[in-house]
Amino acid sequence: IFVWGMPMALLFPVIAAVAITGGPARYAFNSVLDQWVVPLLYALGAAACAQQALYLSKGRKFGMWVPVRVRRLTLFTTGLMAISVLYLLQSHGLLPFQVKVLVSRFAHFGLVLFLGGIALAEWREQKRLAEHIPVSPYHRRPVLPDRVSGAVLVADLKSSETLFRVSALRGDAGALVESCLSHMWSSVASMGGVVLQTEGDQIRVFFDRAICRDPAATALAAVDLMASNLAELEHRFHDQGVLPDDGYKLEFRAGVALGDIKPVWHEMEGLRLAAWAEAGSTNAFVESARMLELGRSVPGAENGSVAVFVSTEAPTSRFPGEWLCKEHLIQGKHGREYRVSAYVPPRETGTRSVAA
Secondary structure, three states: OOOOHHHHHHHHHHHHHHHOOOHHHHHHHHHHHHHHHHHHHHHHHHHHHHHHHHHHHOOHHHOOOOHHHHHHHHHHHHHHHHHHHHHHHHHOOOOOHHHHHHHHHHHHHHHHHHHHHHHHHHHHHHHHHHHOOOOOOOOOOOOOOOOEEEEEEEEEEOOHHHHHHHHHHHOOOOHHHHHHHHHHHHHHHHOOOEEEEEEOOEEEEEEEOOOOOOHHHHHHHHHHHHHHHHHHHHHHHHHOOOOOOOOOOOOEEEEEEEEEEEEEEEEEOOEEEEEEEEEOOOOHHHHHHHHHHHHHHOOOOOOOOEEEEEHHHOOHHHOOOEEEEEEEEEEOHHHOEEEEEEEEOOOOOOOOOOOO
16 A cells, blocks of 8 residues: 555556646546545545554554554544545535535535644654654754764673573563663763663763863773772672672773764664764774774783773873783784773772863
């Protein structure tokens, strides 16, 4: 109905009107339009709305049951069918003269207002939902920037399987990991970072050069804050008897890469989804994930939280924390060599501030 039926039904009268020029054929064509085509098109629109309402009403067990939308689609179907019947009765002269005058003056106008009210209510609901969708400040701009330059930080929890298992046994699966991610989220937000994505036990953040004078240094400051906040959360979990033993620590591994990215919108089935894409000559998303992988190859990085990042702009002198290596050559995939530095954030409470 949607892919072929409606487009063909809408194109047919247009093509016929262009092909038929004047004379009795034009009169006959107009008569067919009034008596059959217009009512049929309204009925076709009603069928499309009814099909969608039926589809949603049957999708209760799949989580697609939206009573308000089903009710609006049903009302819209009723209104379109009323207009179809009205055109059919008028064009075939089945209405008395007095009723025809009354109907032609007010009924059609009232039905259009009725349909317009339903459409306006639907539009307002969609607008309200769109305003509450959590998107980045860049996606809220009237015109999306072509690129933004800065540092991409990717961090994931180590041994998160234990947290998922403990949460499942407590009957709140995923709650402990979500608590950890919320602490990591608040840490980067306090440093001016923009959270691009959270997935599973991983978080991806961006530090804009326009906001942070030194994105790499700010990313390291956020790493410090994440480590200290997770240390406090770890103590609280132990005090509550949540964690399995005192030897378990809330630690993470992170990768940082510098580069350019850009906000984009993806259109999917009538929905606009906020997303990000690489920009410029480097792919900061791939490089930050690569740094995350290379962290496992750094000697001494088996234990504790480690941030690995490209050393060409690494502010190694600003941070008195422990450095496992500086500008160390590590071979990655496809034989490519990376010059990286590995930083171990302190676990004590507090963080070193970096001028933003």
